[in-house]
Amino acid sequence: xxxxxxxxITLNGLWKNxxxxxxxxxxCPLLGVSNSTVxxxxxxxxxxxxxxxxxxxxxxxxGVVNTAVRLPAFVMIIAALTTCIxxxxxxxxxxxxxxxxxxIPLITTNCVILGRADGFAAKNDPGRAAYDGLVMGIGFGxxxxxxxxxxxxxxxxxxxxxxxxxxxxxxxxxxxxxxxxYKGFLLAILPPGAFIVxxxxxxxxxxxxxxxxxxxxxxxxxxxxxxxxxxVTGVIE
Amino acid sequence: xALPRITSPHxxxxxxxxxxxxQVLLATVPGILALTWLFGFGTLTNLLWASACALxxxxxxxxxxxxxxxxxxxxxxxxxxxxxxxxALPAYSPWWLTLIATGFAIVFGKQLYGGLGQNPFNPxxxxxxxxxxxxxxxxxxxxxxxSVGLIEGLQHIFGWAALPDGWTQATALDVIKINKSxxxxxxxxxxxxxxxxxxxxxxAVNLAFLAGGLYLLYKRLFTWHAPVGxxxxxxxxxxxxxxxxxxDSNGSPLFHLLTGATMLGAFFIVTDxxxxxxxxxxxxxxxAGVGVLVYVIRAWGGYPDAVAFAVLLMNLAAPTIxxxxxxxxxxxxxPTRGFNLGE
Numbered sequence: 340x341x342x343x344x345x346x347x348i349t350l351n352g353l354w355k356n357x358x359x360x361x362x363x364x365x366x367c368p369l370l371g372v373s374n375s376t377v378x379x380x381x382x383x384x385x386x387x388x389x390x391x392x393x394x395x396x397x398x399x400x401x402g403v404v405n406t407a408v409r410l411p412a413f414v415m416i417i418a419a420l421t422t423c424i425x426x427x428x429x430x431x432x433x434x435x436x437x438x439x440x441x442x443i444p445l446i447t448t449n450c451v452i453l454g455r456a457d458g459f460a461a462k463n464d465p466g467r468a469a470y471d472g473l474v475m476g477i478g479f480g481x482x483x484x485x486x487x488x489x490x491x492x493x494x495x496x497x498x499x500x501x502x503x504x505x506x507x508x509x510x511x512x513x514x515x516x517x518x519x520x521y522k523g524f525l526l527a528i529l530p531p532g533a534f535i536v537x538x539x540x541x542x543x544x545x546x547x548x549x550x551x552x553x554x555x556x557x558x559x560x561x562x563x564x565x566x567x568x569x570x571v572t573g574v575i576e
Numbered sequence: 577x578a579l580p581r582i583t584s585p586h587x588x589x590x591x592x593x594x595x596x597x598x599q600v601l602l603a604t605v606p607g608i609l610a611l612t613w614l615f616g617f618g619t620l621t622n623l624l625w626a627s628a629c630a631l632x633x634x635x636x637x638x639x640x641x642x643x644x645x646x647x648x649x650x651x652x653x654x655x656x657x658x659x660x661x662x663x664a665l666p667a668y669s670p671w672w673l674t675l676i677a678t679g680f681a682i683v684f685g686k687q688l689y690g691g692l693g694q695n696p697f698n699p700x701x702x703x704x705x706x707x708x709x710x711x712x713x714x715x716x717x718x719x720x721x722x723s724v725g726l727i728e729g730l731q732h733i734f735g736w737a738a739l740p741d742g743w744t745q746a747t748a749l750d751v752i753k754i755n756k757s758x759x760x761x762x763x764x765x766x767x768x769x770x771x772x773x774x775x776x777x778x779x780a781v782n783l784a785f786l787a788g789g790l791y792l793l794y795k796r797l798f799t800w801h802a803p804v805g806x807x808x809x810x811x812x813x814x815x816x817x818x819x820x821x822x823x824d825s826n827g828s829p830l831f832h833l834l835t836g837a838t839m840l841g842a843f844f845i846v847t848d849x850x851x852x853x854x855x856x857x858x859x860x861x862x863x864a865g866v867g868v869l870v871y872v873i874r875a876w877g878g879y880p881d882a883v884a885f886a887v888l889l890m891n892l893a894a895p896t897i898x899x900x901x902x903x904x905x906x907x908x909x910x911p912t913r914g915f916n917l918g919e
Contacts, residue, residue: 522711523710523711524711525709525710526706
């Protein structure tokens with residue numbers, strides 16, 4: 340198997356094979372912590388870092404790990420990296436660490452990470468594996484942050500509240516109140532909101548794909564076809 | 577004399593969707609009148625606005641789904657959903673509350689599942705629950721009976737002014753839920769407006785819905801199984817856990833039958849042919865389940881009334897009920913259960 344080009348990796352991670360919108364992997368954290376932008380961003384960053392590091396590490400050891408025990412070995416690597424992230428978050432973003440709670444250790448079981456380790460990193464060189472981790476991390480995290488932002492906006496009428504939990508005291512006044520006197524659409528913050536917003540995002544992506552496919556088809560038709568008569572007797576040159 | 581030559585069958589199809597829905601709409605008239613008599617024009621504005629919203633959402637989604645507009649709009653199912661929802665929402669609901677509720681009912685409750693006949697949940701109750709858990713303050717502000725003037729009502733609907741103090745009044749189910757120390761007689765003496773049992777004169781509304789429901793039953797739009805199942809199990813539960821007239825009383829069976837949304841639920845919601853159970857035995861079980869859940873949530877749950885939650889929960893159980901209550905097909909023996917050692 341020839342190694343995929345960097346362009347293909349980018350396209351796959353961000354759009355064609357997006358872990359959240361197409362593969363529907365890692366739904367538990369995706370739906371569980373996307374109730375505000377800061378929670379979503381925190382978990383997105385943590386997952387992306389683990390994904391990049393685990394992809395690189397798995398790719399480095401791919402020659403020495405026996406196929407039969409590869410999954411336990413990968414999980415050990417991912418668990419070790421998750422522990423590192425957990426300790427780092429405990430040290431630097433303690434409040435966010437407390438809010439995210441169980442979802443940080445659960446990064447270990449995030450199927451996106453194990454899926455990329457087994458499906459991509461175990462078959463490719465470290466450079467490509469790390470880049471794939473980065474792109475997949477952005478693809479997953481982007482959707483996570485998007486859901487978080489939509490739910491926060493619908494639920495509370497503002498955006499980027501409590502950003503200081505992640506970026507330090509300087510970010511405390513980042514909150515944008517877009518709708519004054521908003522009543523608060525509680526459903527968006529409750530679990531059903533996550534399912535509904537994710538469903539709408541997937542529908543939106545499918546619609547865009549559909550439109551692009553139709554446009555590509557229309558452009559093909561524009562190419563003048565060689566003229567052809569239906570009823571001919573013999574060949575007309 | 578020209579005799580029209582008509583071939584058999586001579587029975588005309590009277591149960592087309594449109595006819596059924598029109599009968600249901602007709603049967604809500606007593607309830608609408610009772611609510612209007614109690615709360616003023618707020619119920620009527622709810623009805624008008626909800627109907628307009630429902631038809632708008634239905635038309636928009638149908639055109640998105642590229643379905644024939646006229647055919648589906650004329651079956652009046654969206655209108656029935658809107659009317660039931662408008663009756664369940666507090667009178668003088670703010671315009672955006674009705675808009676969101678009907679939007680969720682029609683778009684998420686019905687059309688996204690494939691339209692009429694495909695919805696696993698009762699659309700009206702889905703819309704109601706969405707706004708109930710999203711906007712608890714607005715959803716629990718029922719005006720006190722006979723209290724609202726024209727200007728005040730309009731102000732509330734369009735959100736021009738803040739809620740005046742004393743606008744809302746706790747319903748009887750609220751009062752009985754938070755009561756800790758008063759005996760029933762003392763409690764009713766404190767709230768003369770509640771009438772003797774239904775609460776906030778809800779018995780008049782409930783009796784009106786009962787009349788409409790009996791009309792539908794007479795017209796054979798549904799069988800008696802689901803309503804009887806619900807009312808009987810609710811009465812049985814409230815009889816078993818009545819606790820007399822002391823301060824820990826949960827209210828008498830008569831109170832539970834004639835308060836809140838009991839009759840609206842029993843005759844207009846539980847009888848939904850799409851989201852309920854299919855066989856007669858199944859309908860009886862379905863109704864009974866709703867009745868038990870209504871009482872459980874009213875007596876020990878976090879919300880004062882529970883018809884919407886109970887119906888949605890039982891909607892989830894309807895496929896299972898259908899599975900276990902399939903009628904025996906004609907000519908087939910009863911299935912043997914367990915070991916059949918005789919043969």
